[in-house]
Amino acid sequence: MKYIVILGDGMADYPIDSLGGKTPLDVAFKPYLDNIAHKGMCGLVKTVPDNLPPGSDVANLSIMGYDPLLYYTGRSPLEAASIGIDLSAEDTSFRVNLVSLSGEDDYQNKTMLDYSADEISTAEAKILIDEIGRTLGNDFLHFYSGISYRHLLVWNGCDTDINLTPPHDITGKHIKNYLSDNTLIYDLMINNYYILKDHKINAIRKKNGLKSADSIWIWGQGKKPLLNSFTDKYSLKGTVISAVDLIKGLAIYAGLSKIDVEGATGNINTNFTAKADAALKALSDNDFVFVHIEAPDECGHRFEVENKVKAIELIDEKVIKPIFETLTKSNTKFSMLVTADHPTPLSLGTHTRDAVPYAIYRHGDNNNNGAYNESNAKNGKYIDVGHKLLDYFIRKDV
Numbered sequence: 001m002k003y004i005v006i007l008g009d010g011m012a013d014y015p016i017d018s019l020g021g022k023t024p025l026d027v028a029f030k031p032y033l034d035n036i037a038h039k040g041m042c043g044l045v046k047t048v049p050d051n052l053p054p055g056s057d058v059a060n061l062s063i064m065g066y067d068p069l070l071y072y073t074g075r076s077p078l079e080a081a082s083i084g085i086d087l088s089a090e091d092t093s094f095r096v097n098l099v100s101l102s103g104e105d106d107y108q109n110k111t112m113l114d115y116s117a118d119e120i121s122t123a124e125a126k127i128l129i130d131e132i133g134r135t136l137g138n139d140f141l142h143f144y145s146g147i148s149y150r151h152l153l154v155w156n157g158c159d160t161d162i163n164l165t166p167p168h169d170i171t172g173k174h175i176k177n178y179l180s181d182n183t184l185i186y187d188l189m190i191n192n193y194y195i196l197k198d199h200k201i202n203a204i205r206k207k208n209g210l211k212s213a214d215s216i217w218i219w220g221q222g223k224k225p226l227l228n229s230f231t232d233k234y235s236l237k238g239t240v241i242s243a244v245d246l247i248k249g250l251a252i253y254a255g256l257s258k259i260d261v262e263g264a265t266g267n268i269n270t271n272f273t274a275k276a277d278a279a280l281k282a283l284s285d286n287d288f289v290f291v292h293i294e295a296p297d298e299c300g301h302r303f304e305v306e307n308k309v310k311a312i313e314l315i316d317e318k319v320i321k322p323i324f325e326t327l328t329k330s331n332t333k334f335s336m337l338v339t340a341d342h343p344t345p346l347s348l349g350t351h352t353r354d355a356v357p358y359a360i361y362r363h364g365d366n367n368n369n370g371a372y373n374e375s376n377a378k379n380g381k382y383i384d385v386g387h388k389l390l391d392y393f394i395r396k397d398v
């Protein structure tokens, strides 16, 4: 039996006026996805435990069958794994954003203008992060440059609990209320500012009308998560297809392989067809394939109603349809789970912790249920502990 999970990130939503009181899942034309719920079943699953944030990392950990309350250690260690950093037990990995701050002389009086420094280019960012690493790094503090504004700091021997704030949560706010009381982190934030403020890269950016990368912002820390092997747990060899570092990192810690698909961008211009092709190819020597598609979440964050509907239709036409039809024609025994990780409601532009609709078609199912959407799912089986969904899908127990 082959097991396929298709995850539409942030796909679930609330009814909205501009769609006539319906949700994107209600109005999208998605015959293959509806068929999975119709012939199989659908229900709601709560992917985010009450006391954890509704992040994609937490929710995807649940969908992959791991209890976030036991295994979630933070966001940065997942990103570290995806760029090939092997953390030791003594290491703590931190997310480092390059950010734009307002122009006051006193660092504390500045305001967070942009958590992404105008989505600074990777090449410019590398020069800045390398400079910071040379000046502020040492035997126990290592900086690693990543993509655009997203970078890493690994602190060997950090053994304290530090309370840090994501920069995207404080846009337009004075930073002084959110600066860390940990001396080392605080000093790193202040001292890097003096390296960056007059840096030639920033002078060029300002000349070109772009925001300068005035400071780093440190957050999202955690130790290496100790996930038990997915293959040992389910006796299935598996792979993960995603454009997103967090999801690739989860795959690595779970002992799953990961496939980098050309043209997988994480937005609505992603190469949906290439993801389906990669999934089908992977199924020739894997029993489990997890296809993560970021596009609906991006549309939710950008309040793009039409694009969110379109993203769902593209997942149906370009991913679910070819996989479902190809496997059916080749008489392959397969089961398919389609789900969201969390809602990203268009009315809010951010994640919520509401339960999300899932649909399961198991080989041979021939039921007569409703379409896949939030309201039909309410009448189906409710799974209140998200990591049990995969047990239910694969082993039929929960």
Ligand SMILES: [Zn+2]
Binding pocket: 009, 010, 055, 056, 057, 059, 297, 341, 342
């Ligand atoms: Zn997500």
